[in-house]
Amino acid sequence: MRMFVQYLQEKGYAENTVDSYSFAICQFIDKTQSLTNQSLLAHKEWLVSSFAPKTVNNRIGAINTYLDFIAFDGIRLKGVRIQQKPFLDNVISNEQYMQLISGLKQDGDWFWYFIVRFLGCTGARVSELRQFKVEHVTAGYMDIVSKGQKLRRIWIPDSLREESLTWKAKPMNGLLFPGKNDNAITSRGISVGLKRAALRYGVDQDVVYPHSFRHLQKTLSTATQIFHCLLILWDTKALRQRESICGALPMNSAPRLMKQSIGKSKYFGDSRNNSFLLAGRGNRN
Secondary structure (H helix, E strand, O other): OOHHHHHHOOOOOOHHHHHHHHHHHHHHHOOOOOOOHHHHHHHHHHHHHHHHHOOOHHHHHHHHHHHOOOOOOOOOOOOOOOOOOOOOOOOHHHHHHHHHHHHHHOOOOOHHHHHHHHHHHOOOOOOHHOEEEEHHHHHOOOEEOOOOOOOOEEEEOOOHHHHOEEEEEEEOOOOOEEHHHHOEEOOOOHHHHHOOOOOOOOOOHHHHHHHHHHHHHHHHHHHHHHHHHHHHHOOOOHHHHHHHHHHHOHHHHHHHHHHHHHHEEEEHOOOHHHHHHHHHHHHHO
16 A cells, blocks of 8 residues: 555546545445455446445546556446536626625735735635735646646636735735745635625625635636627727728737726726636636
């Protein structure tokens, strides 16, 4: 088991995943007398009858990784399908998001204002939010290397970037959201702080948690992007400004012009909407 743990660590798996996978394999070995295709299928059947689908898939993932580690030449288990709800309960709405950031901005509570803005604009997970540094804001993005050495780039909208750099003019490096002793704020600290902000500004606390903003960003990134882009095209002022030059520009200039329009259009009073176009450049999951 020690060698398997070392294998997972060398592959870049998170500590929690290493612990979870180790437990799953110990459980599998304890319940299986011999490693065969039949014993694997029997163990999967036991998992399905004993645990929720999400847990089953986690254990299956651990077992398949272990089978790859020992170069087992038999089958690999397939995960179980999880029925998706047609809609999500307890997810913050656009109106509630605006109410929250408006209150924080009015009170000058910039630390929590930017935490909410970064969650809403970038779609970052809470673990990723904790890693943001001033250098990332300056660059306009942050690269995250996940398990399996996969690279995910989180883009920061230009308007949020400029506003953040004004707030963090000094120092020009270090963590964007430090906690005690200048260490990164904890995930629990973020969750508790968001609940307090919700209570202060009259927003339902049940919908204010870190992952809720990720759902909001994903939901709006498609529908709102299309709707607002159509509005921009009909914004006569912006349209007139571009009528004289659009004919001379190549088609690949359209995304850049659209991005500029979003920054200036009256329909995008809050710069978080700018993130929806930028999210498509690298913030895919």
